[in-house]
Amino acid sequence: MSRTTVPPVACFGQPRLTAGFDEFGRLDLRAHEEVHGPVGPLSPASLMRLVEGIELKGKGGAAFPFARKLRAVLESAEKRDLPPVVVVNATEGEPASWKDKVLLTRAPHLILDGAALAAYALDAEEIVIGVADDGVGEGSLAAALAERRMPVPTGIVTVPHRFISGEGGALVRGINGEAHIPPGRKQRASDAGVSGLPTLLSNAETYAQLAVAARLGPYEYATVGTAEEPGTVLLTVTGAAKRPAVVECPAGTPLREVLELCEVPDGPGVLVGGYHGKWISAAAAAKAEVSRKGLTAAGGTLGAGIIIPLGADTCPLGEVAQVVQYLAGESAGQCGPCRLGLPDLARSVDLIVAGSAAVEVVRSAANVVRGRGACSHPDGTARFAISALEVFADDVAAHSTRDGCGRRVAGVMGLPASATTTPARLAVDWSRCDGHGLCAHLVPEFIRLDGNGFPAFPPTPVPTWLESGARKAVQMCPALALRLTETA
Known part of the structure; x- marks a missing residue:
């Protein structure tokens, strides 16, 4: 699937996050209000009761309780007498994930509603929304912002579409004008995030779920899902699926039903949770439920809701x-x-x-x-x-x-295509190599010396952050034996 082609959307039961998609495609402000209805601001106490009542957890992968983040930001802002910042992480750096991009391109006002609710309750200074620079979703989000008034100044920041750019600390660094990589030491955004201010940071689906819950209230919100995990879940199902899709389903839905809907053939295993998730066997997948508890019991993890089944025709x-x-x-x-x-x-x-x-x-x-x-x-x-x-x-x-x-x-x-089509690889002309060993000193992370003092390295692509060192090793090889090829 192309990195710029948003997959189709499917739903089990009554849609919530994906409501109105069949009728309107993308929901502009008028369609959004027609489908979802109005939502009013909430006080800090009311917002806290709501997110605690629905046990809202972050949908970006870590499943951190939203109420704990909210409380930490409130306490930090009061203690330091500083205005908070609300950050929406819609970067979705993992190539296999599409759920946040679906929300950006088709339901951007749900994301903005959730961010506005949080900003009003926190008396925030601003809202910042981080998106990837892949061109998917930014235009839709900008159009949505132009259609409405937000409670505080709201801006969009683009970050490189890399796996690590979506990490919370990396996003905060990027917003602050620093390198888009995780900080060298762990630091809570609630203490010092954007511009050093207390920052409420969560992903796009989390804010969209908040907007749905604010309209429904905790009791109606919990009419679907499980007692421990009320509400719906967004899944990205790709891999060997004949009908890849972003699927909204109540927590507790049997995973096999999701796989059947997407026409997944028999295969040896299913990756759940994405590239930082875990593989489970086909037998385990047939018995698993779509929830944090259910997938953990099956040996996997829900993570960011990424489901990648393998077919029997691949290694x-x-x-x-x-x-x-x-x-x-x-x-x-x-x-x-x-x-x-x-x-x-x-x-x-x-x-x-x-x-x-x-x-x-x-x-x-x-x-x-x-x-x-x-x-x-x-x-x-x-x-x-x-x-x-x-x-x-x-x-x-x-x-x-x-x-x-x-x-x-x-x-x-x-x-991404760049990871499998034309990677940079090192090669040695053994008729020239004299075992000087200089290359291993220049790129010790990738090149080692074998027992005879000759260079040894894996037949894998050179990591992007080591390419400059590899090129230097090629240029400085005394025997001109080392070369870097761009072909697979």
Whole structure:
């Protein structure tokens, strides 16, 4: 699927976030008010009761309780006597996710309603909405802002469409004019976010859910979903699905019904939660429910609502290796677990695919990065890789005992074209190489010296943040033996 083509939308039961899509397509202000009706401002106490009553949690992946964020911002603003800022994270940096882009392009006023409710209750200074620079959604959002009056000045900030750009700290840095990467140390936005002010930061769907709940009230909102997780969930279903779609369904809906709706063929496993999520087997997927609790019980995670099933016609380990390579390249490259650990993890997964390494090699590489990064990127990547080894154990055995599983890599994981078509790779002309070892000193994160002092590196693409070092190594090779190719 193209990175600029928003998928179709489907719904189980009565639509809420996707209400009016069938009739209007995109809801302008008039259509939005006709479908959803008016919504009035809420006091801080009323807003707090509402979000606590519906147990609203962030929909960006971490599922952090919205009430705790709201309370932290209120307390910080009062303690420091500073006006808060409301930030909507609509960047959706993961290529496989489309739910927030659907809201941006078709229901932008729901997002704006939620942000306005929060800003009014907090007596905020401004609202900032972060979107990706891929051209999807920004025009629709700008048009929506031109149609209405917001309670405070509201602006749009674009960030690079990279995996890590959507991380909360990276977005705040980008808004503040800094590099769009996670900060080197963890800092709560509620304490010091945009311009150093207390900042309420949550993703686009969270604010849209808030707008729905403010109209329905906590009791009617909870008439669908489960007792622990009331309301609906937005899912992005792609991968091997014959009918990929963004699906709205009540929490607790059987996952198999969602997969059947999207015409997913039989296959070896399903990724739930996205690239930082976990793989579950087809048998587990057949029994799982769409909720945080339900998917956790099945061995997975809801995350940002990304569902990527694999068909029987692709090599699961090859698909996994492509994603791990991509995640290693998407690192900010500012801490050891990312600079050194993720390339090692990508290398070890490639060796598994090649049948020349044991599972313990991948586990060891994953354990080195887990719990040590400046952000959650190393942890999420390790979780993705380890769960793949567990679910695709038969494929691991096939690759270790014969020449692979016999299936091609279909490339169904939703990676951007640049990650799989023309990556930069290093190569050595062994008729020239004299083993000077300079290249390993210039790019130690990627090039090692073998037992004989010659360069050794994985056949994977060079991570984007190491390309400049790789080019320098090519230029400075005394024997002119090293080269960088742009072809796959």
